[in-house]
Amino acid sequence: MIYFDKVSKIYSPTSIALEDVSFTIKPSEFISLVGPSGAGKSTLLKMLLAEERPTSGTVFFESHDVNKMTRIELPKIRRRMGVVFQDYRLLPHKTAYENIAFALEAGGAPEEDIERDVPQVLDIVGLTDKAWHFPGQLSGGEKQRVAIARAIVSKPDVVIADEPTGNLDPANTHDIIDLLQKINDMNNTIVILATHDKEVINSLRRRVVTLDKGKVVRDEEKGKYVL
Amino acid sequence: MxxxxxxxxxxxxxxxxxxxxxxxxxxxxxxxxxxxxxxxxxxxxxxxxxxxxxxxEKVDISVYFKQDAAEQDILSMQKNLQDLPEVKDVKYVSRDEALRIFTERHQGDTVVLQSLQVVEENPFYASLEISAKDTAKYESIAQFLENSEQASLITADEAGQKKITFRQNQAAIEKLTxxxxxxxxxxxxxxxxxxxxxxxxxxxxxxxxxxxxxxxxxxxxxxxxxxxxxxxxxxxxxxxxxxxxxxxxxxxxxxxxxxxxxxxxxxxxxxxxxxxxxxxxxxxxxxxxxxxxxxxxxxxxxxxxxxxxx
Structure with a gap:
């Protein structure tokens, strides 16, 4: 369970990214965060990852206040969240296989687990034949599928996808959204999808939280993209 | 880890x-x-x-003694010098040794050796070769020699200048230091x-x-x-x-x-x-x-x- 409690992020009096945002995400939920650019979607996700601190309010991941984590605890919490970004953020000097394995290595997983799990997720995202390619040798859609594989390989409780289809064509967008739904169905993993793609939202028919100018303006089950 | x-x-x-x-x-x-x-x-x-x-190490000073100076007095002076904290080493070169070193150095030079024979008597002075721990200390060592009780044993030129090589090379040594x-x-x-x-x-x-x-x-x-x-x-x-x-x-x-x-x-x-x-x-x-x-x-x-x- 994830709980945003009156979260505000104020950079300066004229630049307010989030204002008094509160909502709860239940286990195994697939939730879309929508809104125009600058509505505060990415900022909200950064708060959950403890990449940035809220000016006021708290973000709970289960019973943990993520912004009160120590430097030792924070990596452990982050291993329970898989992240996917618009710009993929793969490690350029590691192959697809190594990028995925890195998430497990960081958690100190034994070699047997890595040798078993990495091929498995490569198969899920359909990149078994490109396992030993470097990111520079992959297309945008393939890179994003490697990023998703990396996000799910450690069997996280939540997958956070920040505009994952922002740089992709419609066909690849469809594949990526399908994958995210599959992840949500398979392991009851929470998926938080931030996007401003109308087509994507309307095809999903899942919960939609709409942000505008840093405030929650709508929160609907089986929502549509309305602004 | x-x-x-x-x-x-x-x-x-x-x-x-x-x-x-x-x-x-x-x-x-x-x-x-x-x-x-x-x-x-x-x-x-x-x-x-x-x-x-x-x-x-190449810098040292020598003191030359009058020909009639008793070896005993020179040795006691050597001992006094060695007790000075500035002095690293004092080497005694007797008249005979000076002669031997000279002939060795000029071996094969018959003119020089013959002129030595003409003189008959050993023309060399006994000397002390003093090296100091620090080149800056030669001045005080020279003063010590000049003021010591046995200063009268040291050869001097007509002007009364004692024959201590430091006095002759003083400018060069100070510059080098x-x-x-x-x-x-x-x-x-x-x-x-x-x-x-x-x-x-x-x-x-x-x-x-x-x-x-x-x-x-x-x-x-x-x-x-x-x-x-x-x-x-x-x-x-x-x-x-x-x-x-x-x-x-x-x-x-x-x-x-x-x-x-x-x-x-x-x-x-x-x-x-x-x-x-x-x-x-x-x-x-x-x-x-x-x-x-x-x-x-x-x-x-x-x-x-x-x-x-x-």
């Missing part, structure tokens, strides 16, 4: 070093330049010191400056190499890698930079010192850089390799620390 993590840190340090190819080679080369500079500074200061000491102390000071200042520049250059090079990984470090943090797991491979890379550059530098030093040794031995009065280098190769290698390792690891640690702040 558990064993498997430790193993992975090493594995990734190695792999990253080779995958970064050009950056790694460039870093090693620039760091070699720094270690080369530090090596030259170390060798240079040791060598300069050697030259200064050998020059200082001030020159040597300036050389020491300048050498030290230049060494410190060069070493400082070398350290800065090495640090900046490693920092630039790691700057390229700035984005990667933030990604690793988001994926849940601990700071130690992120830092580790960079430290391993730092070890490799340091090790390879110091070995490379030693390999470059070998022919350079061989050549300079051959060319400059005569200038430095027989002191050969190359012989010094080969005789102390283990110490020099130890200094350079540890310098390289410390530079590489500390530079990496400082550079990564900057990007690890959340």
């Amino acid at each position: 558990d064993q498997i993590t430790f193993k992975r840190v090493f594995k990734w340090g190695f792999i990253n070093f080779f995958r970064n190819g050009v950056v790694s080679v460039a870093t090693v080369l620039v760091m070699s330049l720094s270690i080369f500079m530090i090596g030259i500074v170390v060798m240079g200061s040791i060598f300069l010191n050697g030259v200064i000491v050998s020059l200082e 001030s020159l040597l102390s300036t050389a020491r000071l300048v050498g030290f200042a230049v060494s410190i400056m060069l070493a400082f520049i070398a350290v800065l250059v090495a640090y900046n090079t490693v920092r630039l190499a790691i700057y390229n990984s700035k984005e990667e470090i933030s990604v690793m943090q988001l994926v849940g890698a601990s700071n130690a797991f992120i830092r580790g491979p960079f430290l391993v890379e730092g070890v490799m930079y340091g090790l390879l550059s110091s070995i490379f530098t030693i390999a470059v030093f070998y022919p350079i010192f061989w050549w300079t040794g051959k060319k400059t031995a005569s200038i430095f009065g027989g002191l050969n850089v190359f012989l010094y280098f080969t005789a102390n190769i283990l110490e020099i290698a130890a200094i350079l390799i540890s310098t390289g390792l410390i530079l590489g690891v500390l530079s990496s640690a400082f550079a990564v620390r900057k990007y690890l702040r959340v």
